[in-house]
Amino acid sequence: MRRNRLGRTAVRVTELSFGAAGIGNLFTPVTDEQAGQAVAAAWDAGVRYFDTAPHYGLGLSERRLGAALRGRPRDEYTVSTKVGRLLQPAAAGGADDLASGFAVPATHRRVWDFSASGVRRSLEDSLERLGLDRIDIAYLHDPDDHAEQALTEAYPELERLRGEGVLGAIGVGMNQAELPARFLRETDIDAVLLAGRYTLLDQHGLADLLPLAAARGVGVVIGGVFNSGLLAAPRPGATFDYAAAPDDLVARALDLQAVCERYGVPLRAAALRLPFGHAAVSSVLVGIRSATEAEDAAAMLHHPVPDALWAELKERDLLPPDVPTPTRER
Template identity: 50%
Template structure:
């Protein structure tokens, strides 16, 4: 049961920040309404996504809906400021976002950095409050996060400025330390508890269960290798090429799924939720159609026989 009452699926809106390529102007306004119509009420964003563009577009889209009926999480750790070196035509594509590089990111996990980042996020989204704030990727800033960001967020929570706080990372080891050393409410883990990886089952998930911390699972398709019923020719695994051994494993999973009338993406979306401590999967999308398709993945009925066969064949780790 989610300590925060979060739903089983959330919409990660990095795509609204022109992740990899610019979204058509007529497309991005359709995405949040599609999510809303599909029953999605949790939206995750960050200043990092499109140098603030994702927050701006999310806020503009959510303005049409009652504030008490949705949950928003954003992140701290990268404060945006004007880019003094900007030249016309310069983009942020080196950081994966196809937006003008009129702003730049400054890593700042201090108390002041947290307060400035939250103030800027509220302004960009046009909101008067935030539900969840996550310390974003403090891999090289663990001490600063522990000394600055987390105490600041704890203070804001006690004042009622934010409802909950936590951290979001691509690794489980540091998240585990944060669970053990702070009074956070939630962690977002990208890619480390999926159909293909269960590393977090040995550290983060037991620690979170012991402390009553919600776990949000992101990047459940491992960069795309699990995003299609059969591996696409240009599929990636953790942002790189798919190793041949892993390709064979995914093919074997797909064979079993097909025999039972389900698909690899359905399994990938639902696998993390089989762990009781995982409250939510956060799925990204760059179109209204993808948003609707993602919501359907979590709703799909998967026979228990599928999981039993996958586990017996050693293709998938047993759920906690």
């Protein structure tokens, strides 16, 4: 699998990256064995970039990912985690964490903290859970309501940690395009993880963020290419951004699927390939919770998508005319 340089950094990421929220029991439980099999299948398919966060399963994702990668050559893979939420022990009880989306016991509570000391503690805790001595990429995680502290306290601390060799690159990971664009303008950030805002159904990232990233040499990782499910299997009742998709979006997704089917292309393949039309995009991150999903994602990444398919999507107004589409070489 092709590896791309992440912006101006020395960090390399594979075109397909492993989103590890699923092995942190996102929505439904996954066993330790299933999590290990998912990582192993992704590895066998050539994936060498793995993304996690303390938020995912209250640390379960980090622990499982670290266990699955243990014994593999450290210089052969890239790991990113996130800062902004500290995990603090919670009072004993029978509660679960499903209100936050994870099928795990609520042994800890999340505390927002974008202070310098919070960032350092968060990374120290993540390194312990992962069993690693360094993080390749640290993302500021969802600082929507904490922008000033993230800019003035968390980011400078990440710069210090980068200088100490604790991490290789600094990024911001969000479900919106506007605030990451501000980080691009006001900091020397290395990467952006943009979730759900550059897909077949939503191209908000193209207005400002992606051109700015390209101009400044910042690497972009695109997540949420299936918009949480609608573009994986469009049907009434499917989810878009983790809520029931409105009827007009379901109809649009079904139209996209119909065009893809005429070219013998699964909609998932077109959704995965689209971001690579933009020069700033280094990798596409897919949430994976099983070996089957890992194998399918790799197959979709490599599925040929003819130029004529992109042209027809634009002719039918299913894709805006200014959206750059990938060539067969990219």
